[in-house]
Amino acid sequence: xxxxxxxxxxxxxxxxxxxxxxxxxxxxxxxxxxxxxxxxxxxxxxxxxxxxxxxxxxxxxxxxxxxxxxxxxxxxxxxxxxxxxxxxxxxxxxxxxxxxxxxxxxxxxxxxxxxxxxxxxxxxxxxxxxxxxxxxxxxxxxxxxxxxxxxxxxxxxxxxxxxxxxxxxxxxxxxxxxxxxxxxxxxxxxxxxxxxxxxxxxxxxxxxxxxxxxxxxxxxxxxxxxxx
Amino acid sequence: xxxxxxxxxxxxxxxxxxxxxxxxxxxxxxxxxxxxxxxxxxxxxxxxxxxxxxxxxxxxxxxxxxxxxxxxxxxxxxxxxxxxxxxxxxxxxxxxxxxxxxxxxxxxxxxxxxxxxxxxxxxxxxxxxxxxxxxxxxxxxxxxxxxxxxxxxxxxxxxxxxxxxxxxxxxxxxxxxxxxxxxxxxxxxxxxxxxxxxxxxxxxxxxxxxxxxxxxxxxxxx
Numbered sequence: 001x002x003x004x005x006x007x008x009x010x011x012x013x014x015x016x017x018x019x020x021x022x023x024x025x026x027x028x029x030x031x032x033x034x035x036x037x038x039x040x041x042x043x044x045x046x047x048x049x050x051x052x053x054x055x056x057x058x059x060x061x062x063x064x065x066x067x068x069x070x071x072x073x074x075x076x077x078x079x080x081x082x083x084x085x086x087x088x089x090x091x092x093x094x095x096x097x098x099x100x101x102x103x104x105x106x107x108x109x110x111x112x113x114x115x116x117x118x119x120x121x122x123x124x125x126x127x128x129x130x131x132x133x134x135x136x137x138x139x140x141x142x143x144x145x146x147x148x149x150x151x152x153x154x155x156x157x158x159x160x161x162x163x164x165x166x167x168x169x170x171x172x173x174x175x176x177x178x179x180x181x182x183x184x185x186x187x188x189x190x191x192x193x194x195x196x197x198x199x200x201x202x203x204x205x206x207x208x209x210x211x212x213x214x215x216x217x218x219x220x221x222x223x224x225x226x227x228x
Numbered sequence: 229x230x231x232x233x234x235x236x237x238x239x240x241x242x243x244x245x246x247x248x249x250x251x252x253x254x255x256x257x258x259x260x261x262x263x264x265x266x267x268x269x270x271x272x273x274x275x276x277x278x279x280x281x282x283x284x285x286x287x288x289x290x291x292x293x294x295x296x297x298x299x300x301x302x303x304x305x306x307x308x309x310x311x312x313x314x315x316x317x318x319x320x321x322x323x324x325x326x327x328x329x330x331x332x333x334x335x336x337x338x339x340x341x342x343x344x345x346x347x348x349x350x351x352x353x354x355x356x357x358x359x360x361x362x363x364x365x366x367x368x369x370x371x372x373x374x375x376x377x378x379x380x381x382x383x384x385x386x387x388x389x390x391x392x393x394x395x396x397x398x399x400x401x402x403x404x405x406x407x408x409x410x411x412x413x414x415x416x417x418x419x420x421x422x423x424x425x426x427x428x429x430x431x432x433x434x435x436x437x438x439x440x441x442x443x444x445x446x447x448x449x450x
Contacts, residue, residue: 166359
């Protein structure tokens, strides 16, 4: 069946709009996610102690903790996008209503906005609390954008898988962390580079390549995962 | 025919073991303990068969998604189990060698790190299979995850060596593109690699038949 691009885009936009409308009705994900991220942030920052980390070690240690906080917050919030469809038995209706690839893009866009909101909340607070000085803020912004996209794309695909399995919550962490591990290694290294101000051993294009690969894999695999 | 192949494999592996200890000369350059270089004839083919398993599993997963034949799904799952087995063996033998040569079992060498991450990925594959009961759905989701692995894990092998320091001997196919090994050693290594690949497919065939029988038995009981 030949579908034109405009109807595909409007389907994706409709899925995106539906996600946020559902979200604003309950504000479940938004509130818990924000609170989860903030609590983790406080725990991490408090555990480091009032003196924090010595400046010499700061650029090595602090980026790791930032990305761990982001990773766990994403794991706490993003799977809901698909788990909820299975729990409320709306998945079948959604299968009829939208093309899989459009649905994937809509859900990915929703996840992306959620992750960006999360990063906008967590990162400034983290930098203030741990007094990590960033030498090249633009590189950090680029890493957060590309890394956030990778987190959203990988998690969306894995969320679609685990929504159909038992023991969803724990399974999401087990399945998604190995997928996101290369991303995490890259983002941590790049964030270190941004904090220290010198170019890291890896560069931003590799991160973009990861994002691109996961997106293409997602678009190709999602129809299989989604349609019985 | 199958028994003949199994005996041939046995003979081949015996020759490889004899060759590894009596034919191949000891490499002294770059090794602290003389003789420890012989691990290359077993450790490296183990790692090769592990990757053979993961790549074969991706091929069978793709075949499953195209044809929806349960046989392909079973073949993919068995290949991943064997890939994990060989991967764990390679990690353990590597750790033993690292203790002798480097003085520590584990030191986050790039190769140790990457293979650990790959093992984690495919262990997650088995966790996914266990938590879906419907055979068709299980096969579909597992195949998608196995293919995702082929997209994601290569990044580790590119990234990790660039950000960590390595003591690991150069791989046979190294970045400078030349083989850094003398001819007798190389002969034994490739013979062993061939033997391990044969071992892989032999166990794979046995295990697939075993699981098919177990499934048939379970179906008959119902």
